[in-house]
Amino acid sequence: MHFIDLVTQQTRIRADLEARIAAVLDHGQYIMGPEIDELENRLAEYVGTRHAVGCASGTDALLLALMALEVGPGDAVFTTPFTFVATAEAIRLVGAEPVFVDIDPVTFNIAPPLLDTTIRRYMEESAAKAARGLPAGRPRGILPVDLFGIPADYDAIETIARRYGLFVIEDAAQSFGATYQERKACSFGEVGCTSFFPAKPLGGYGDGGMCFTNDSNLDSVMRSLRVHGQGAHRYDNVRIGINGRLDTLQAAVLLAKFDIFPDELVRRQSVAERYADLLTGTPDIQVPSLPPHTTGVWAQYSILTASSDHRQRAQDALRNQGIPTAVYYPIPLHRQTAFRDLNHPPGAFPVSEDCASRILSLPMHPYLEAAEQKSVAAILGRL
Numbered sequence: 001m002h003f004i005d006l007v008t009q010q011t012r013i014r015a016d017l018e019a020r021i022a023a024v025l026d027h028g029q030y031i032m033g034p035e036i037d038e039l040e041n042r043l044a045e046y047v048g049t050r051h052a053v054g055c056a057s058g059t060d061a062l063l064l065a066l067m068a069l070e071v072g073p074g075d076a077v078f079t080t081p082f083t084f085v086a087t088a089e090a091i092r093l094v095g096a097e098p099v100f101v102d103i104d105p106v107t108f109n110i111a112p113p114l115l116d117t118t119i120r121r122y123m124e125e126s127a128a129k130a131a132r133g134l135p136a137g138r139p140r141g142i143l144p145v146d147l148f149g150i151p152a153d154y155d156a157i158e159t160i161a162r163r164y165g166l167f168v169i170e171d172a173a174q175s176f177g178a179t180y181q182e183r184k185a186c187s188f189g190e191v192g193c194t195s196f197f198p199a200k201p202l203g204g205y206g207d208g209g210m211c212f213t214n215d216s217n218l219d220s221v222m223r224s225l226r227v228h229g230q231g232a233h234r235y236d237n238v239r240i241g242i243n244g245r246l247d248t249l250q251a252a253v254l255l256a257k258f259d260i261f262p263d264e265l266v267r268r269q270s271v272a273e274r275y276a277d278l279l280t281g282t283p284d285i286q287v288p289s290l291p292p293h294t295t296g297v298w299a300q301y302s303i304l305t306a307s308s309d310h311r312q313r314a315q316d317a318l319r320n321q322g323i324p325t326a327v328y329y330p331i332p333l334h335r336q337t338a339f340r341d342l343n344h345p346p347g348a349f350p351v352s353e354d355c356a357s358r359i360l361s362l363p364m365h366p367y368l369e370a371a372e373q374k375s376v377a378a379i380l381g382r383l
């Protein structure tokens with residue numbers, strides 16, 4: 001059994017992939033070829049934003065968004081510790097401070113009530129420091145993650161952002177195609193950022209990413225930043241940027257894959273529903289559930305086991321039958337060596353730590369068959 005099955009997908013669209021790749025080989029514009037515009041236009045239309053900026057990875061998408069919003073040293077960005085490292089890494093790369101907020105135990109996304117209290121406390125502490133003439137952090141924005149492909153609670157997050165005058169950057173690396181209140185993931189906040197890493201719901205054959213925005217100024221700044229801060233022409237550099245372009249070949253691959261993406265979403269949804277039917281009621285297993293008015297893309301199908309021992313037994317039993325599983329993420333970011341200078345003790349974010357010790361992702365892809373899911377459920381039921 002595959003954890004993610006890119007082979008069946010490739011067999012299905014092999015001819016289109018080859019035609020798309022051959023077109024690039026024929027025109028030879030490997031950097032910023034016509035496929036980039038085509039993909040940006042198609043995905044912006046799908047997501048429902050005015051602009052889309054292709055870039056080299058999901059990490060660069062976050063970096064471009066933060067750079068365009070001029071986030072830097074002295075700035076604080078509120079985010080979740082229960083995510084892939086890139087989320088907080090991007091905040092660090094621009095010199096700002098990631099301020100972690102614990103998660104909701106059902107959605108695994110940033111918990112709005114804790115977000116509100118954390119921002120308020122941070123502002124009070126900053127004001128107290130400033131009053132004593134000490135350097136004080138400046139709250140700038142919120143960087144929620146749509147973990148496992150389920151959108152964060154944007155009604156609540158956008159209300160909090162307005163209350164405190166903060167921007168929102170959506171880390172939609174796992175949620176391209178999901179919806180929240182009829183709006184598509186990637187369309188929330190000032191900039192929505194996604195990734196085309198091969199294992200993501202819309203993945204290329206290499207690295208890639210995209211920023212979505214309705215703000216034409218941010219759009220043009222991000223376009224400049226992704227090419228070394230380019231100005232009016234190639235050798236006019238108006239700001240410090242990065243080499244963060246999307247490859248033409250990746251755009252070509254993504255265009256072929258995007259044709260079947262809506263159908264793959266329907267399949268992902270049925271696979272998730274089948275897991276829920278099979279697993280609901282299994283002792284000591286919590287199946288994921290979608291908040292109201294939300295659809296997920298199931299980048300991962302992650303269950304909560306009863307304990308880390310229980311999880312280990314589940315992984316061993318499944319592996320013995322040739323069924324792969326994964327743990328996303330075993331170490332919350334505040335416990336990572338790279339963030340040790342933030343001085344968060346164990347227990348600082350108890351829900352994230354508890355989920356990290358019990359979470360387990362099961363095989364999940366559009367081509368998973370009912371029989372395969374039944375054998376996963378049978379093994380989990382016998383533990």
Ligand SMILES: *Cc1c(COP(=O)(O)O)cnc(C)c1O
Pocket residue numbers: 057058059060083084086087145171173174195196197207208209
């Ligand atoms: C994958 C991922 C990223 C980074 O995307 P890359 O394309 O691998 O750079 C960022 N945030 C989250 C939540 C991710 O899952």
